[in-house]
Amino acid sequence: MKYYLFGNWKCNPVSAQEAKKLISDTAKSVKRTEKVEVAVFPPFCYLYEVVGKKKEVAVGAQNCCFKEAGAFTGEVSPRQIADLECKYVLIGHSERRKIFSETDSFVNDKTKLALACGLVPVVCVGETDEERTAGRAVEIVTGQIEAGLKDVDAKQVLVAYEPVWAIGTGKACGLAEAREISRMIKEALGSETPVLYGGSANAKNGAVYLKEAGYDGLLVGGASLKADEFAKMFEEIEGLD
Numbered sequence: 001m002k003y004y005l006f007g008n009w010k011c012n013p014v015s016a017q018e019a020k021k022l023i024s025d026t027a028k029s030v031k032r033t034e035k036v037e038v039a040v041f042p043p044f045c046y047l048y049e050v051v052g053k054k055k056e057v058a059v060g061a062q063n064c065c066f067k068e069a070g071a072f073t074g075e076v077s078p079r080q081i082a083d084l085e086c087k088y089v090l091i092g093h094s095e096r097r098k099i100f101s102e103t104d105s106f107v108n109d110k111t112k113l114a115l116a117c118g119l120v121p122v123v124c125v126g127e128t129d130e131e132r133t134a135g136r137a138v139e140i141v142t143g144q145i146e147a148g149l150k151d152v153d154a155k156q157v158l159v160a161y162e163p164v165w166a167i168g169t170g171k172a173c174g175l176a177e178a179r180e181i182s183r184m185i186k187e188a189l190g191s192e193t194p195v196l197y198g199g200s201a202n203a204k205n206g207a208v209y210l211k212e213a214g215y216d217g218l219l220v221g222g223a224s225l226k227a228d229e230f231a232k233m234f235e236e237i238e239g240l241d
C-alpha cells in the first residue's frame, strides 16, 4: 500500500527566510519512502528554495495557468512549473473555485495541460456546507469528478476530497461521510487513482482517514506549517500496516 502526505502551505509564510526554515525543518523530520510519498506545495515565489530539498520531499505548485505560455499576466504555466523540476500541481482547490471563480471546465483544461507538461495533477473536489446540508454532497462531488476529469486518464492523477466546510475550521469530516465519498470516487475512477482527504487534518485525526475511511493519503493545510506536527503525521502514516 502506498500512502501520500501532502502539505499545502497556501499563501504562507510571508518571507523567504521563514520558508527556508520551514522546508529545512520539514525535510529533517520526514522522508520519501517506498511506503509514504511526502510532498509540499509552497507559494510560487519559494519553489526555488524548496526544490533543492526534493530528495526528502517532493514539491508541487498550488495552481497553474490553463495555457503553456503567452499573454497571461500574473499566471505561471505548468511547463514552467515542470521546468523547475516540480512533480505535482494542485488543481481546482476550493479556494480557487470560490475566490477566483474557477469552474470545472477550467479545472479540466488545466488538468489536461498539466499532464501534457509532465506534472502529476492533484485535482481537488468537495462540497460546501450548504450543499451537504441539502443532502447533495455525493451529487456535487460526482459532478466535479465527471467534468473536471473529462477525457483524462484517471490513473495519471490524484484526487483530493476536501469538504469546504472542513477546511481551516477545526471541524474535520466524520468518518462515515468521508468513507461514503472515498468509496464513490473509487467506484467512479477505479482503485488505481489515489484519493486523499483534506480539511482540518492533524496529527490526532489524520491517519484514521487512511485506516478507517478508505483514503490513500492526506492533503494538509494548517498543520503542514508546523514541521513538528507534520512530522507526527508522517510517523503515524509510516506506522500503518
Ligand code: 13P
Pocket: 008, 093, 162, 166, 167, 168, 169, 170, 198, 199, 200, 201, 219, 220, 221, 222, 223
Ligand atoms: P486545513 O488543513 O488548514 O483545514 O486546509 C486543508 C486544505 O485546504 C489543504 O489543501
